[in-house]
Amino acid sequence: MITVAEEKTVDYEVTARIATEAFGSKDVVFSAERMKWLYERSFGQGSTILSVFDEGVKVGQMALLHQKVCSGGEFVSTTQLVDLFILQAYRSPQLVRRIYKEVERLCVAQNIRFILAVPNENATLLNARFLRLGPLLRLPIRAGIGFWWPRGSALKYSGHFKSMTRDDAIDLFSGFSTPATENGLQWDGAMLFDRLDDPTCDYAVHATADLLLISSSRKTRGIRYALLCGFFVRSQAKVASGPVHALTRAACRLWKHSLFVYAGVNNSLPSLPGMVVPARLRPPMLVQLRDLHTDELDVRFDRFQLIDSDFV
Incomplete structure (x- = not known):
């Protein structure tokens, strides 16, 4: 039975x-x-x-x-x-x-x-x-080349996650806890630590004073690239495009890949990294949602990145 x-x-x-x-x-x-x-x-x-x-x-x-x-x-x-x-x-x-x-x-x-x-x-x-479940978001795949190495003075940290102690990681991550005013998944220092503590995957952490990036090395169809898993902005900070580019280049440098890939939405960033890959080559990722309190799909997310799913 x-x-x-x-x-x-x-x-x-x-x-x-x-x-x-x-x-x-x-x-x-x-x-x-x-x-x-x-x-x-x-x-x-x-x-x-x-x-x-x-x-x-x-x-x-x-x-x-x-x-x-x-x-x-x-x-x-x-x-x-x-x-x-x-x-x-x-x-x-x-x-x-x-x-x-x-x-x-x-x-x-x-x-x-x-x-x-x-x-x-x-x-x-x-x-x-x-x-x-209805369509909430469509996340185009974005890609680019990290040509220039970042200046070290712009970075507060860039290294492998597994080289950090739990206390040091949580201390760094806690400065980028997501505010309750931002629609989307909520993260604090301890939650981000546990999210990256995947026993089968390596992550890297990159940070400036007001911006945090989680990255990972991936390979698709024989092509290796730095996957930008998620950006986090310090609460109440305004981030310009410079730190976004600096951390993207830092990820490419650490993983020794010239190509980077990003998929997500993040309204705290001035612009998203890379250029959109044409849908005919790689269709956007779909995020579905159902609100059990209503038949109307009237939900908006300010931020949803690969780190918010089990994709990475």
């Missing part, structure tokens, strides 16, 4: 094995260690794992990563949908519908207002059909 229920105690080794088998690609191997970090610590609010069982044996799931979002000056309980997978032998439209129905029931029961997703093409249609 197939059941769909919240999994109170997650066996991450089993979950990683099932996820790898369900995706069925030699290029996709899930890490139990990373899943544990992602579900328990990555966004500072924990998660709910909705699993599919066949006579007590796990055969699929969807994860709900709980997040702290500010909208209109109020903190709003939010969850982001990730990691939907079902073993091939169990896939059916009826089971997918059951999973989404249970997701909605759990969100209502837990007083969650916003349901967020940054889906792939298949999940986009499922989210819209079964949960009525």
